[in-house]
Amino acid sequence: EAQVTQNPRYLITVTGKKLTVTCSQNMNHEYMSWYRQDPGLGLRQIYYSMNVEVTDKGDVPEGYKVSRKEKRNFPLILESPSPNQTSLYFCASSLMGFDNQPQHFGDGTRLSIL
Amino acid sequence: AQSVTQLDSHVSVSEGTPVLLRCNYSSSYSPSLFWYVQHPNKGLQLLLKYTSAATLVKGINGFEAEFKKSETSFHLTKPSAHMSDAAEYFCVVASDNTDKLIFGTGTRLQVFP
Numbered sequence: 149e150a151q152v153t154q155n156p157r158y159l160i161t162v163t164g165k166k167l168t169v170t171c172s173q174n175m176n177h178e179y180m181s182w183y184r185q186d187p188g189l190g191l192r193q194i195y196y197s198m199n200v201e202v203t204d205k206g207d208v209p210e211g212y213k214v215s216r217k218e219k220r221n222f223p224l225i226l227e228s229p230s231p232n233q234t235s236l237y238f239c240a241s242s243l244m245g246f247d248n249q250p251q252h253f254g255d256g257t258r259l260s261i262l
Numbered sequence: 263a264q265s266v267t268q269l270d271s272h273v274s275v276s277e278g279t280p281v282l283l284r285c286n287y288s289s290s291y292s293p294s295l296f297w298y299v300q301h302p303n304k305g306l307q308l309l310l311k312y313t314s315a316a317t318l319v320k321g322i323n324g325f326e327a328e329f330k331k332s333e334t335s336f337h338l339t340k341p342s343a344h345m346s347d348a349a350e351y352f353c354v355v356a357s358d359n360t361d362k363l364i365f366g367t368g369t370r371l372q373v374f375p
Contacts, residue, residue, distance in 0.1 A: 152305070183365075188271075190352060190365035191306075206362065238305055250296075251363070253305030 150175045154239050154254035161229060162262050169224045169257050171239030179242045179249070180222040181206065182214065184235040185256075191238065197222055229261045264289045266355045268366035276374050281325075281340040283369045285353035288334065294356035295336045296363075297327055301349045309351075312336060323347070348373045 152173045161167055173180065181196035183206075193206030197216040211233055213225040222241075226233060237257045242249040269284040287293060294313050298306040310321025317329045323346075327338045336353060353366040 188367055190367040192365070193362055196362070240305075250308040250311065251298075251306070253307070255303070255305045 150252065152239055152241055152252050152254040154237075154257050156257060157255065158258050160260040160262065163230055164228050167226050167229060167259075169226075169237060169239075169259070171222045171224065171254060172220050173222075173239075173241040173252065174220065175241065175243070175252065176219065177241035177252070178219070178244050180216065181240050181251075182212070182222070182224045183238045183240065184208065184233075185238060186235050194224070194237075226259075229259075231261050234259060234261045264293070264355050264357050264364050266353050266364055266366040268351075268353050268369050270369050271367065272370045272372065274372040274374065275343045277345055278342050281338070281343045281347065281371065283338040283351050283353075283371065285327075285336045285338065285366060286334050287336060287353070287355045289355055295327075295329065296354040296356075297321065297325070297336075297338050298352045298354060299349050300352065300368075306352065309338070343371075343373045345373050345375065347371060 155170045178199045182194040183191040185191045192208045194212050195214040197203045200219050203214050239254045240251040242251050265288045267286045292314050296311045297309040299309050300306045309325050310319045312319045312329045320326045325340045350368045350370050352368050355364050
C-alpha cells in the first residue's frame with residue numbers, strides 16, 4: 149500500500165531534549181516536505197527536499213533541521229525543542245515537486261514540548 | 263506574492279443540503295490550485311486540483327470547484343452533503359516561482375442530521 153509513515157504519532161517531551169520525527173515513503177517520490185499545523189494558521193512549510201541531498205527552507209525553518217540521505221526517508225530533527233514548537237506535524241511527498249502532483253500526507257505527529 | 267484566503271472558518275449545513283466553501287487567491291501567474299480535506303486524526307487528502315485545463319474541476323466524493331479568474335476565486339461545492347463530509351477543508355495555491363504550497367487557514371465543515 150502506498151503510504152507516508154510518520155513516527156512517533158504522539159510525543160510529550162521537555163524543553164531542550166533533542167528529538168527526531170521520522171518520515172518514510174514507499175512510492176519512490178522525489179519531493180518530500182514537512183509542515184506544522186497550528187489552529188487558525190493552516191499548514192506552514194518547515195523544510196522541503198527536491199531529491200536526495202537537496203533540502204531547502206520553507207516558511208518556518210527556525211529551530212528545525214532535516215536531512216535527506218536516502219530517497220525514502222526525510223527525518224525532522226529538533227535539536228533543542230522549545231514550547232513554541234508544540235504543534236501537529238505532517239510529512240508529505242509527491243512524485244516530482246508539487247506542481248500538478250498531489251501531495252501524499254502522513255497521519256501526523258502531535259508534539260507537546262513542556 | 264501568492265496568498266490564499268478561506269472566507270469562512272466554520273460552515274454548518276444539514277445533511278442533504280448543498281455545501282459551499284469559499285476560497286479566494288492571489289497569484290501573479292496562472293495558478294495551480296488545490297482543495298484538500300482533513301478528517302480527524304488523519305493527514306490531508308487531495309480532493310481536486312486545477313492546473314489551467316477545464317475551469318470546472320470534478321473531484322472525489324462528489325465535490326467540484328470552479329476556477330473564476332475574474333473573481334480570483336476557487337470555491338468548493340457539493341450538491342448534497344453527507345455526514346461523512348464533516349471535516350476540515352484547505353484551499354491551497356502553488357507558489358509562482360518556488361517549490362512551495364501555500365495553505366489557507368482552513369474551513370471546518372459540520373454536517374447535521
